[in-house]
Amino acid sequence: MISPVHGTGAHQEDPEPPEQDRSVSHLLSAVTTDLQLLFRQEVELAKAEVKDEASRAGKAAGMFGGAGFAGCMVLLFLSLAAVLGLANVIDGGWAALIVAVLWGVAAALLYMKGRARMKTVSPKPERTVETMKENAEWARHPTK
Template sequence: MSGSTPADDIPSRRPDSEVEARARNESLGEMFASFSSNLSTLLRQEIQLAKAEATESARQGGRGAGMFAGAAVGALLALIFLSMALMWALGSWMHLGWAAVIVAVVWAVVTAVLVSMGRKQLDDMKGLPRTQETLGEIPPTLNPNKETP
């Protein structure tokens, strides 16, 4: 013999990790309960995070929308005063009433063109074609609106 003992032939065992120890000692039911509990906690935390992020985004979006609304009011006032200036400039060549009518007609034409363009854009709107396509691919058993065969 070369001086080795039977104990030297047994590979040394490292201590079990926490996962290995749980795998040896817990039943499948206990593991599933633990998994289910951890999954529920994770989903709850993800939902809370999503709510917090959505709230912050909505707050920031609200501030931005308010600033756009203020800019729109400013633009409207500028447009009104520019229209009045044009009316007064035309009034130096003609009666002020006719100048006001000319400015009003110009704005009526601009409005009609914008309405026409907006209506065309709305008519060309396609909705949600990709969503409709993917919803059509849902198996009948998962679709709550259809009775399964």
């Protein structure tokens, strides 16, 4: 006679579904937890990278601002030199007026070019709106 403790009786061949179910559910839980942790870490990494890039962009923008100011100073002193140079030939008032008119012409030309380019700019993100419409259409009829 085969005893259930020492032999190969029916008790040893039966699989234990509760332990397997717990094992699978434990694995799924662990995978889900790991994925959540990974996602959080990726989000934190992205935040850190964006913060670093924004800081560098801010510094670069400050340098551009300084360069713009320096450029304005150069134009101011070149204009002053032009006025003083013309003042050797004609009256100082007329020299200043000529330089001012030249700057006015330059400003008008830049304004017209800028206005023409601004007309081509669309404030609405056209491609994004189009893809959003496509996504909404697909969501209404996903089998098409």
